[in-house]
Amino acid sequence: MRLLVLGGTAMLGRAVAEQAVADGHEVTCLARGVAGAVPEGVQWVQGDRDLADGLAGVTDGGRPWDAVIDVARQPGQVRRAVAALEPVSDHFVFVSTGNVYADHSGLATDESVPLLSPLDGDVMADMSVYGEAKVACEAAVLDGFGADRTLIARAGLIGGPGDASGRSGWYPWRFAHPAGAGGAVLTPDDPDLPMSIIDVRDLAAWLVRCADGGTSGVFDAFGEPDTLGGLLSAAREVAGHDGPVVPASAAWLAEHGVQEWMGEDSLPLWVSDPDLRGFGSHTGAAARAAGLRNRPVTDTLRDAAAYEEGREVSEPRRCGLRDDKERELLRLLGH
């Protein structure tokens, strides 16, 4: 397959390009080169998708693309890509997100949940309208390529190696490096919260296979359904942790300045709003029926932790608690 990846310099796009090269495909990535470098074995075309002619380097080659895989979140970038590439490409795979859904209160849901309204305009100003922007991107691809030539993959939380957000790496790293006395680790007290992580390599492998096979449709692409408690147990297993696990209620954590999901002084893989309880609970069954294979989550957490160990954290982590903060909170809880 002659594959064009729009992206390829950040976590998922890079994994897609790497996988496609490993599978023997001819891979070109278009990106500015700001987020990082493309993997070895791909052809990099430098281009800025915010410019009207930013895709010229991949549309003027004369030979068509068998498939395009796009990770963009800006509707204008996607509209321009669809207009420029539809005449020269067979198939378009768009990486979307579970944030497109308008309702996250239901549990074990599928692709039938209603969507947010699409964002007006070409530019998502900030992440508060991320879901709306992705809805607009999805619509642009479906309008341009038609349902038979489009695959929309609505990813759940993506984890594993390269997860610079730290969300998948936090707990296995923390259990390996507890801040509290006697190895104590602070966690949210909500073990039954549905939550899952899709391994970046599993998602990449599936996207490449779908691109190669011309698979079309709209799919939730999530990890195996799990819970916060299950993920914490897996993280402890990976880290070999046998110290105390100290659960604290959402109200107590909020009172003591701990944020949910991510950000400074946060605990990830956790949201307390009942209206968001189903956010991590999409089953992803249709994608699995279409060939998505999820590796054991322990593998994902082990490799996310190894990535955490290996990277320089010179600026504040994007999630998790500072040692001194967590130690103080644990002390208040009697540990």
Ligand SMILES: NC(=O)c1ccc[n+]([C@@H]2O[C@H](COP(=O)([O-])OP(=O)(O)OC[C@H]3O[C@@H](n4cnc5c(N)ncnc54)[C@H](OP(=O)(O)O)[C@@H]3O)[C@@H](O)[C@H]2O)c1
């Ligand atoms: N992380 C999660 O848990 C999660 C969950 C659900 C869905 N998703 C979706 O999964 C995908 C993740 O993609 P990713 O890991 O590859 O990371 P990303 O950070 O979303 O990647 C953005 C890519 O687009 C390129 N790009 C940005 N602006 C550009 C421009 N003006 N012109 C050309 N290229 C541009 C970047 O390269 P340069 O900066 O080098 O140009 C980079 O390769 C996204 O679609 C995201 O919405 C993520």
